[in-house]
Amino acid sequence: MDVTLRQLSYFAALAEARHFGRAAARANISQPALSLQIKELETQLGVPLVERLPREVRLTRAGHEVLSRAHRILSEVQDLRGAVRRRAGLSGQLHLGVIPTVAPYLLPAALTRLRARDLTLELRVREAQTGTLVAELRAGRLDAALVALPVPDAGLAAHPLFEDRFVLAGSERRIAAWAETVDRLRPTELSPDQLLLLDEGHCLADQALEVCGLSRRGGVDLGASSLSTLCGLVSEGFGLTLLPEIAVLVETASSDRLTLRRFSAPEPARHLALVRRATAGDGEWVEELAELFRAAAAPLLEDARAVCR
Known part of the structure; x- marks a missing residue:
């Protein structure tokens, strides 16, 4: 019997879940059936792919190699299906x-x-x-x-x-106080101690640091997980943030205390x-x-x- 796409798919699910039970649930099959498919795949390839531990599984060296190739194969198959599916x-x-x-x-x-x-x-x-x-x-x-x-x-x-430009968002008092101290509103004038950002991992947080010329977060890091949370915080005076234009209508409708100011040209985006x-x-x-x-x-x-x- 040859290696099948189903076996590769189940193996990829197991490698991601690191547990037979969780992988079986994701694949919508029984745990014994998934275990049998993985065992048959190992038999076909002639090498063990996972270490079976009491509470988890770990990939062997051969398992990592097979996983890399399985991802490529499954991706190509998905592309084939997509090309046929969207031919019109x-x-x-x-x-x-x-x-x-x-x-x-x-x-x-x-x-x-x-x-x-x-x-x-x-x-x-x-x-x-x-x-x-x-x-x-x-x-x-x-x-x-x-x-x-x-x-x-x-x-x-x-x-x-x-292009989605950034505007400065905060309370009326904070933005007025900041604007009085500079001749032109530039993001590079912001200090890390007054800039609130999204949780690490959000590309918007990285972009905000970049356009502001900052290499670090400020001393007050509230770890907001959404722009709505950030806007609620800054509207109450907890610092300033950069808000993309695409979010302006929704966020200003949610808070009548949120004040916005445009940066001087060239505007960050x-x-x-x-x-x-x-x-x-x-x-x-x-x-x-x-x-x-x-x-x-x-x-x-x-x-x-x-x-x-």
């Missing part, structure tokens, strides 16, 4: 990833447009940080992901979407893109989806620039 364009089933600092602001408008375009499209959305989305793209579990550039992976192709595996081919569905996101973002950015001039 943006239709069928789509697995999409979106970073958390974009999802709550852009997805409602974008999904409305997607549904209006094709009610039969089966869409599954994964909201996660960039590192997780890139890993799932490479493993073939996502078809595309909406992230901020640059993406540190040579195996991904990017379709630029739009992030650049969002739709990324996919380079090996997946340049199907027309990618650009169709990119254009849909651009159209959904345009009125949000226009309204944000009217609110914060």
Whole structure:
């Protein structure tokens, strides 16, 4: 009997879960059935792939090599399925990833447009940080992901979407006090002790540090997990933060105490893109989806620039 895709898929699930029971639950099969498939895979390859410990499993050296190749094989198969599934364009089933600092602001408008375009499209959305989305793209579990550039992976192709500028957000008192001390509002004038950021791992936090020319976080690190939490904190006087334009309408509607100011030109910004595996081919569905996101973002950015001039 030859090695099967099912066996490779079960092995990848086991390598991720590091436990037969959890892996079986994820794969939606019984634990004995999964254990049998892994044993047959080891027999076919002639080497043990995992160390079976009382509370977990660990990959052997051969197991790590097989896992690397299994990910590539499964990714290629997913690309094959996707190419056939979307041969007529943006239709069928789509697995999409979106970073958390974009999802709550852009997805409602974008999904409305997607549904209006094709009610039969089966869409599954994964909201996660960039590192997780890139890993799932490479493993073939996502078809595309909406992230901020640059993406540190040579195996991904990017379709630029739009520029999302940053504005300064805080309480009226704090922003007025800060603006009085500088001739021009530049992010590099901010000190780490007054800048509140998202939890580590969010690309927006890294971008904020970069545009502010900072190499470290401040002494007050509240570890906020969402922009809404940050905006609530700074609106009450707990420091300042950078808010992307795409979030302006939602966050100002949530708090009448949140004050915004634009930076002097050139304004700091992030650049969002739709990324996919380079090996997946340049199907027309990618650009169709990119254009849909651009159209959904345009009125949000226009309204944000009217609110914060």
